Structures are given as C-alpha cells and as structure tokens.
Amino acid sequence: MADALGFTDEDLRRLAGARSYERGLGYLTAVSRLEVGETAITATVDGTDAYEVELTEDGVGPLTGWCDCPYGQEGNFCKHCVAVGLVVLGQADSVPRQRASATGRTELLSSWLKSRTREELLALLQEHLAEDRDLRRRLELRAAAAGEDTGIVRERILSLLDTRPFARYGYVEYADARAYGQQAAEAVTALRALTASGRAADAVEVAREALSALGRTYGEVDDSDGLIGEVATGLAEAHLEACREARPDPVQTADWLVAHLLDGLNDATDIDLFDYHEVLGEPGLARARELVVAAWRAHPKGWAEKYLMERLLKAGGGSVDALVAVHAADLAPNGHTHLVIAKELEEAGRPPEALEWAERGLREADSEWGPDGELVTFVCERYTRTGRIADVVMLRRDLLRARPTLATYQDLRTAARAAGSWEAAERATALEALRAADTPKAGRRYGGSVLMDALMDDGDLDAAWQAAADGYADQQQWLALADRIRGQRPADALAVYVRWIEPLRKQTGDGTYERMTELLLSARTCHQALGTELEFATYLAALRADQKRKRKLMTKLDQHGLP
Template identity: 85%
Template sequence: MARALGFTDEDLRRLAGSRSYDRGLGYLSAVSRLEIEETAITATVDGTDAYEVELTDGADEGLTGWCDCPYGQEGNFCKHCVAVGLVVLGQAASVPGQRASAAGRTKVLTAWLDGRTREELLTLLREHLADDRDWRRRLELRAATAGEDTGIVRERILSLLDTRPFARYGYVEYADAHAYAQQAAEAVTALRALTASGRASDAVEVSREALSALGRTYGEIDDSDGVIGDVAAGLAEAHLAACLAARPDPVQTAEWLVTHLLDDLNDATDIDLFTYHEVLGEPGLARTRELVVAAWQANPKGWAEKYLMERLLKADGGSTDALIAVHAADLAPNGHTHLVIAKELERAGRPPEALEWAERGLREAEPEWGPDGELVAFVCERYARTGRLADVVTLRRDLLRARPTLAAYRDLRTAARAAGTWRASERKRAREVLRAADAPTSGLRYGGSVLIDALMDDGDLDTAWQAAADGYADQRQWLALADRICGQRPADALTVYLRGIEPLRKQTGDSTYERMTELLLSARDCHRALGTQAEFATYLAALRADQKRKRKLMARLDRHGL
C-alpha cells in the first residue's frame, strides 16, 4: 500500500523559518510540472528564474528539500521548497494514489524488460546508443577496459577529462562543473576496472597521465562544490590501488610521487606521500627522503617543499627542534608561522617557549598583514589561563584599533566582560574607535559602517538608530535596523521601507520586482501594527497604477495578495 504524506504544514514552517515560509505562500501559483514519485517530489517554481525543486519524504529521515536557487544551493530549505510542499499538502488525499501509480509504472516497465528476448534488448540498446553520445562513450570505455588495447583505454580516459566541451571562454563555470564531474568520474571507474581485469601495470601509467591532465586544467574550473576535487581524489585512490596490485619499481615510484607533489599543478589532488609506504618499501622510502631533503634545501620557502619536509620529519619521528627549523626558515608576515611553531612546542611539553614564540609573532607581525587572528586567540587563551585578564583586554583593544572590524569588537567585548570592565569603561572607548574609523555622510552611502553593525550586535537599537540618522548607515543597514525595530517602532520602520521602495519604481527586472514585493509586505505589516491599513491601501493602489505596465511585477503582487 502506498505511503501517505510524512510531513505537515508545521514541518515546512520549521524547516524554512517563518520568513521563508511566509514568502513561500506567495508562490503557490508559480508551481508547475509537479511530479510525485514513490519517495521524491519534483517541480518547477517560477521565481527570479525557473527553479528546479526536489523534496524527499523519507520514512526514517523525514522531509528534506533541495532547490537550485542561490539560497537553496547554500543548503537552505527555501521559499520555493515551501511552495511545492504546500501545493502537495493541498492535494494530500490524492498523493497515495499517485505514489501507487508511480510504483505501478516501475513494476510494469521491469516486467516488460524481463520479458524481452536478448535480441530485442540489444535492439533497444543500439537505438539508445545512437541517440545518446555520452552513454555510448561510457560503454565504449567499458568495452575497451575488458579488451587488451591499452591505447584505446588511455585515449578514452583522457578524453573524459577534457574540459573543452564544457568550457566557455576557456573556463568551466559553476553551472557546468557538475556535468563535467559526472563525465570525469567515468575515468575513475575505468581505471578501477582496468586494475580489476588484471592490467594493474597499465592502470598505473594511465592514472598518472590522468592525474597530470586534470592538474593542468583544474585551475580553469569553478569547483565551488568540490565535485572535481572528489574526482581528483578518486584518480589518486585508483593510482594507489593499481600500485598495490602491480608493485611497480619502488625507486621510480618515489621519484614520480615527489615530482608530482612538488608540481604546481598538484592543487587538485591531496595525496599523502606516506600512504604509499607499502608500495615504496625501504628502497623507495630512502629515495623519497633523499629527494624531499634536497628539494627543501634548494627552496626552503616553497610551500610544497616545506610541507613534504614537515611530513618527512613527523613520519620519521624527527626532533621538535628540527621541525621548528623548517618552519623558522620562512616566517609568514602575519605571524601564522610563529603560531605553528608555538603549537609544536606545546605538543612537545614546552609551554613557556610556545608562549614566547607566539608573543614574538605578535611583535613581528607586519601591520598590513597581521597579526593573525588565530595567533591572537592563542595568546589570549594562555593569558586567561593564568589570570592575566587585563592583558587579554589590552591585546584585544590594540587589535580593534589596528583593525576596527565587527569580529574585533566582539572579541574585545567578550574579554572585557570576563574582566568586568565592559560596561564600566571599555564599551564607550570601543564605540569611539569605531565612530572615528568611518566618518558619517549625508549623501547616499555605499558600504555601511562597523559602528552600526556593532550597535545592533549589542542590541542597542536606539543608539544604532541615532547613529544611522547621523549618517553612519548604508541602505542594507537601514533595512536590517528597520526589521529589528518594526515590532516596537513600526512608524520609524515604515519610513525606511517606503524610502527603499522609491528608487525601485524606476528599475526593471525580476530581482527588482522581488525586492519591491518584500518591502511592500514589510510596509503592510507596519501599517497593520499602526492600524492604518486604509492608508496602505491608498498607497498600494497608487503604486500599482504607476507601475501597471510592468506585468511581471503585477503578477508577483497578485500572488502575494498585494
């Protein structure tokens, strides 16, 4: 029997939050191409663009949602997911029947395929191969790995890693990266199949070429989601598996590994040299040590050389002082290397020396680079452990003066509260630092001040409002402040929302219409709080009359009941 819906209206509100849930109410009529399968629900929602939505209603994990809108791609249950969920809830009575129908279609297809003869299935397969070049290419590769012609396998694997069919203007953009990754993953499958078929030696050579090929193009791919990195890791794993099976010459393997790891094109992979210890054996490890030491001595400031030398020392149980010498040969201008050394000394049970190195890092950090935030936190934590709270406050105060950021303000606030000096004196001085760091302006401001963000972070909304009126806020901060005070001061918030609407009257585009709609909804809430709904109705009627030629805007306002 088909399973009924496993989620409710309250589940949608919980997953999305009140704001996204309320926005989703206005998109019910924008849902199209709704399909309800056994566990998945898919649809298209017309927003700023046509967004694809998928809801998964699992019996154990509950409801999850995915949408390809920018907010959804960040992992959020967005307003488009809400809209699809609400539409499905609206036809909940028919959902079990639709799921039963989907299951029935799958069963019929399976039974039909089971009843076909070998010749009939081959005919279907050939028809599909003629229409789908990608599938044909994948099957050609599988056929080649089952044969004996390594040249064909090599050619097909390298073609799978070719970015040119996916590159626009010589670069694989974010929108095309997933499709490229799906194709490139077939190269990993082929290499594993090559090893499994008893041709591990061939797999060793081809996988090395594949790693180099991907390394050459990785810098020209937008891999924000890490999908190409996953392919690179798969190629590395396939190479290691082939080496374990084929047992290539250990010295030559060591030379290839070190050369590969020192290459600037190695960004795509994350190979750990010492996962190859079984393949290298003592002869290969000896050659590895020789090459790594020589490389570091020739270029002690090289990142890759330093990293390999560090791994070598740790793997061989080298002394802490030798490791410190490696780091001390190239000290970062922001003090981060001093922090690395301090942590090594702490691990070695030498905390006084660790603190000395960390304090030295604070002194030697160049103003335009540092000090490194983690280094400051390290020193502050050690001071706090020994009751030096006043020193923590001094350090945090100096950092705020050097870099007046919201994070620095928060850190000083935490330190001063622990020392009991925040409200007594420190808060006023900290705010004056922020006030002096960014002069107010009477015109249109681009980029808000840290002062406004800090005051809102303190929850001091009255002072933040006054600072905004004095010229410290940009439009983003005005709106954020209005959202915070609308419950207590709806008249002031309304002024901000109406001011934000005015410049949008002269603009066009889906994003403009969406923003105007959101501001109108917020303005309506303020009028309701003030009891002036009639005034809002008059304003809205005038705005609609003025903007009536913008049909998309009118449709959006209709969907939201405006």
C-alpha cells in the same frame, strides 16, 4: 507533519533564517512541477528566472536543500527552497501516498526489466544508445576497458576530463560544473575497470596522465558543490589501487609522486606521499626523502616544499626542533607560522616555549593587518588558564583597533564580560573605536559600517536606529534593521521600506521587479500591524497605475497576492 515528512515549518525557518524564510512565503504560488520521490522532492520555482529546487530528507539525516539560483549556488538554503518546503508541508497528508507511488514505480520498472529477455533488453539498450550520445560514450569506454586496446581507453578518459566543451570564456561556471563532474566521474569507473581486467600496469600510466590533466584544469572550474573534488579523489584512489596491484618500479614511482606533489597539480587530489608506503618500500621511500629534502633546501619558502618536508619529518619521527626549523625558515607576516610552531611545541610537551613563540608572533605581526586571529585566540586561551583575564581584554581591544570587524567586537565583548568590565567601560570605548573607523555618509547605498553590525548584534536597536540616521547604515543594514524593529515600531520600519521602493520605480529588470515585490510584501506587513490596510491598498493601486507598462512587474505582483 514531522512524522510524515521528517521536517517541519520550524526546520525550514532555522535552515533559511528569518529573512529568507519570510521571502519564501511570497513564492508559494510560483512553485510548479512538484514531484515527491522516495527521498527527494523536486520542483521549479519562478523567480528572476525559473529555478530548479531539490530537497532531500530520508528520515535519518537532516533536511538539505539545493537550488540553482545565485544565492542557492553559494550553498544557502534559499527562499525558493523554503517555498517548496512550505508547499509540501501544505499537502503533508498526501506525501506518504506520493512516496509509496514513487516506490511502486521503481519496483514496477525493476520487475519489468527483470522479466525481459536478453534480446529484448539488448534492443531496448540499442534504442537508447541511438538517442543518447553520452550514454553511448560511457558504455563504449567500459567496453574498451574490458577489452585489450589501452590506447582507446586512454583517449576516452582524457576526453572525459576535457573541460573545453563545458567552458564559457575559458571557465566552467557553476551551472555547467555538475554536468562536467558527472562526465568526469566516468573516468574513475574506467580506470578501476582497467585494473579489474588484469591491466593494472596500464591503469597506473593512464591514471597519472588523468591526474595531471585534471590538476591543470581544476582551477578553471567552479567546484562549489565539490563534485570535481570527488572525481579528483576517485582518480587518486584508482591510481593507488592500480599501483598496489601492479607494483611498479618503486624509485620511478617516488620520482613521479614527488614531482606531482611539487608542481602544484595536487591541489585537487590531495595525494599523501605516505599512503604509498607499501608500494614504495624502503627503496622508494629513501628516494622520496632524498628528493623532498633537496627540494626544500632549494626552496625553503615554497609551500609544497615546506608541507612535504613537514610530512617527511612527522612520518619519519623527526624531532620537533627540526620541524620548528622548517617553519622558522619562512615566517608569515601575520604571525600564523608562529602559531604553527607554538602548537608543535605544545604538542611536544613544551608549553612555556609554545607561549613564547606565540607572543613573539603577536609582537612581530605586520601592523597594517594585525596578528592572525587564531594566534590571538591561542594566546588568550593560555592567559585565561592562568588567570590573566586583564591581559586577554587588552589583547582583544588592541585587535579590534587594528582590525575593526564584527568578529573582533564580539571577541572583545566576550572577554570583557568575563572580566566584568564590558558594560562599565569597555563597550563604550569599543563602540567609539568603531565609530571612528568609519565615516558617516548620507544616503549611502553600499558599504555599511561595522558600528551598525555591532549595535544590532548587541540588540541595541534604538542606538542602531540613531547610527543609521547619522549615516552609518547602507541599504542592506537599513532593511535588516527594519526587519528587526517592525514588530515594535512598524511605522519606522514602513518608512524604510517605502524609501527603498521609490528609487526602484525608475528601474527595470527582473531583479528589480523581484526586489520591489519583496519590499511591498514587507510594507504590507507593517500596514497590517498599524491597522492601515486601506492606506496600503491606495498606495499599491497608485504604484500599479504608475508602473502598468511593466508587464513582468504586474505579473509578479499578481503572483504574490498584491493585486
């Protein structure tokens, strides 16, 4: 299978994780409209909604998956991706034929287009332009960029960057961001065409307006996929290319650049002042230095002012002490700025001073939040190098008490094991600190405890079970624990699944029906391990009789083999 596809069942399990992989098993019959292309596999999966899935693998890079379900939109390889991957693996023998067919269709279309006359191609294009407004607008823009009317190009580029047609309640949601990004990308193409047509000076001015326009609206777009960021980068590159070609006034260019970098519109584009050193020359760079220094002196705590001043000093070969002075003018309360200073000093070959600044950051950190985690790691690494292992454990212990999280618990565990004190004393003290940091609550549904996470991370499932019974687990932690123990303790896991199924009987909605189906599948697995399939059949029959008016639920149970 791997030779034909480039991925295996184990790859799907690794990408999705055990829980999403198992959920995906229940969606095999919900996959429809499957299409295997040359490198991409697309399909629709019926869940709470009809979700579009795309798997990409070209035999060179790793398998990737995209799905427009809420979990998939967060960048996860979801259960719907798993289902599509498993269906494709199930027909792996036919994949080479399907890919060859896709390649053949592409080649046939290309050959057919090449065989058409100019008049036939123009007629075909006109036909599609009459039906596709977006295509017409894109080509109109390219035509304008190749012509002489810069005003039309400017107007069309700014309209391409306008988010209003895509915004719901003033915000471009994830579902609409892809379409907006594809439209906005045409603005980059048009700017480059403007430069290529010999109007680089015009392209400079239009690009500046475009960058400002996108900068103002970037915060109103859900750019989880980074498409809008790519457009912003493209606009910045098109502006720089136009500047290199047109060679605008260096001082005026410096004025615009520094103003753009200081007014917060650079978050999307990430323009670097010193990428323009050829365009600015010494007069422009001198003007930029003057403006940056003045801005920093006026607002030494401003983020943009600090960053530009730092870049100015580094690019100009400024002393490390000058850099330290810039950072020391605004020390973050969690010690992060102390860490930045420490790294600068260490890079300059002054490690004792670096450690002094880092330790000062630990002492001066706001007690409410505790010191920055990276700062603690920096100090611990330097202590480890000099054999101060006991000091490392002490720091990690203090951080756990100040910030009881799974990550701080794991860091303390690593340090104490290195010191040989974890099992002997440190673990019990750490768990007691986590236990004291939370209050047990009977039947809690949300807001699980770090204690539960730590015990499960240790693999101490018996202690985790007891902590859950004592009221330290929320619903998600109960279910995660049930998933972990059901191989050895299926009866206990079954009790958890049934407990969370019962409240769902009184609820309605697609999400509820999907959740109930998943829990029933898990319960069935437990009954199979216990050899009590008949008992599960009786339970399921009673549940279906009780819930028979919920037609969507009945359909979903049928789809997942729960008749």
